[in-house]
Amino acid sequence: MKYIHKSLEEKKEECIRLLRSTNRPHIDDLISFISHMGYFVAPGSYKHHRFKGGLVSHSLETYYEAMALREQKMKEGFSPDSMPEESVIISSLMHDLCKADAIRFSEELRKVCRVKKTHGHSSRSVRKVREAKFRLTEDEKNAILWHMGGEHIYKDKQKRIEFFHNNPLSDIIRKADGKSIGKSKMRHHKSMV
Numbered sequence: 381m382k383y384i385h386k387s388l389e390e391k392k393e394e395c396i397r398l399l400r401s402t403n404r405p406h407i408d409d410l411i412s413f414i415s416h417m418g419y420f421v422a423p424g425s426y427k428h429h430r431f432k433g434g435l436v437s438h439s440l441e442t443y444y445e446a447m448a449l450r451e452q453k454m455k456e457g458f459s460p461d462s463m464p465e466e467s468v469i470i471s472s473l474m475h476d477l478c479k480a481d482a483i484r485f486s487e488e489l490r491k492v493c494r495v496k497k498t499h500g501h502s503s504r505s506v507r508k509v510r511e512a513k514f515r516l517t518e519d520e521k522n523a524i525l526w527h528m529g530g531e532h533i534y535k536d537k538q539k540r541i542e543f544f545h546n547n548p549l550s551d552i553i554r555k556a557d558g559k560s561i562g563k564s565k566m567r568h569h570k571s572m573v
């Protein structure tokens with residue numbers, strides 16, 4: 381079944397199944413932490429996936445896109461070890477975590493409402509994962525920190541290009557995030573969210 385046709389409950393189950401499949405220490409602590417934050421009901425953003433459950437929908441879509449990009453990278457000669465599947469799961473599903481308790485979709489107003497600040501959300505997402513006592517690898521931390529393109533880290537465009545060339549996990553997460561956002565906007569255009 382295509383991801384977009386899955387119910388919110390099915391998306392939640394899939395997200396939990398994927399996270400558990402990593403077998404990483406404290407993964408259950410992370411699942412219960414994100415659940416309490418509101419990860420499974422929060423919208424994805426003000427601009428895309430603007431519906432209840434949009435965050436988990438966007439995160440899963442980012443995961444599927446990232447796995448497809450990983451295949452492409454391997455065909456280009458990148459080693460699978462430079463972007464392990466468990467790291468693709470963790471970084472895709474956690475890259476926007478800080479939005480889980482920062483925005484809500486109001487059914488009554490039919491719009492996304494701010495609960496907390498979302499500015500600097502990539503570094504806040506890393507901090508939130510740490511709060512759950514879960515340890516990110518250096519590559520996973522970078523993939524989350526750089527998913528917006530890294531302009532807040534390096535002003536120099538050439539340095540950013542080099543970073544993404546040398547960090548395939550960060551590169552596929554950034555591109556997958558962009559693809560998911562683009563698809564959501566296209567669906568919204570056709571009124572399919």
Ligand SMILES: [Fe+2]
Pocket residue numbers: 475476501527528
């Ligand atoms: Fe983001």
Ligand SMILES: [Fe+2]
Pocket residue numbers: 438475476557
């Ligand atoms: Fe995102």
